[in-house]
Amino acid sequence: MSHDDFKFEPVRGLPEALPEGEHILWQGSPSVLRLARDAMKLNWVIAYFVLLTVWRVGVSSTFVPMDQALAHGVPFVVIGALCCLLILGLATMQARSAVYTLTNKRVAMRIGAALTMTLNLPYTQIGNAGLDLKRSGHGTLAFELIGDVRFSYLMTWPHARPWVFAKTQPAFRSIAEAEKVADIFAAAAEARVSVPQVQQQAPSAVAAE
Template identity: 70%
Template structure:
């Protein structure tokens, strides 16, 4: 029987119900294979084991027949397959446990496989966003935070811009149709930021003697 690991969520990807004036504009998750390539350098890992295999066969062929030298490369091929599958499984688990949400007020990121956490990033706390799109339509949206908002690089990895540790930049990574999502984000952020921010303060009345009283 299928069991939802996040069935405690009142709304998928969110820790609580949305206020009446807030609505979901888009939800999505990373593509597992693309996440494995971008966050775990899967292509480089495969290339590394291919290099080791070729090197081992080349070295062995100097001392033994070529058919025997090919057998010497088999352990490296098997090791490469095991490591590749392990990386893909890790990326798949991370992708499955991740939900990115755009509302008309904020960006929400439910991340973490073993230790789940939800990041709530209001548009007013986002100073800029960068989009990196690929030819297949997948890509990453990186968010630059402003003000005193600080995030832990290690706690939010791999949902961050790589190597930006001093000022962590959260990122919606390996998402399909990234150009469409970026448009939704831009329109929602522009609308939200352009709205006046009203702050409630105490009001005072001046008495007949000119002394302020609450």
């Protein structure tokens, strides 16, 4: 029997139905392999264990036959493989539980493998956005917030711009067609921010004027 941990969501990736006048422009999730490589440094882990294995075999070959020296490198290969599988498992959980959403009014991020939460970022609270584009077309779109809006880096990782701790920047990590998504965001944010905001004054203030 199938089971959906998010079946209570009225709209995929959102905790409640969209209000009148709001509609989804784009939805997506991180690429598992790209998330493992970009956020969890899978390539660096592989390179570390390869160098460690080569070093161990090279040292052993100076005082034992080569077949025995190769056997000395096997434990490092096994440990490295287990570490890589652990990273891929973590990346899979994070990617499959994350849903990024762009609407005509806000950025929404449902994130968290163990503790799920949804971040709602109105375009009026986003001061800037930065795109880190890879040659594959994947990339990370990070949102620089204005005002007093703050999020914990640990709570949002890996869905945050790396190495920015002072004021965490939530991010769409390792998404496909990142440049296209950035264009959709830019157009929607510009349209939303350019809409005049009408504020209703209290009756007492109007009377005083």
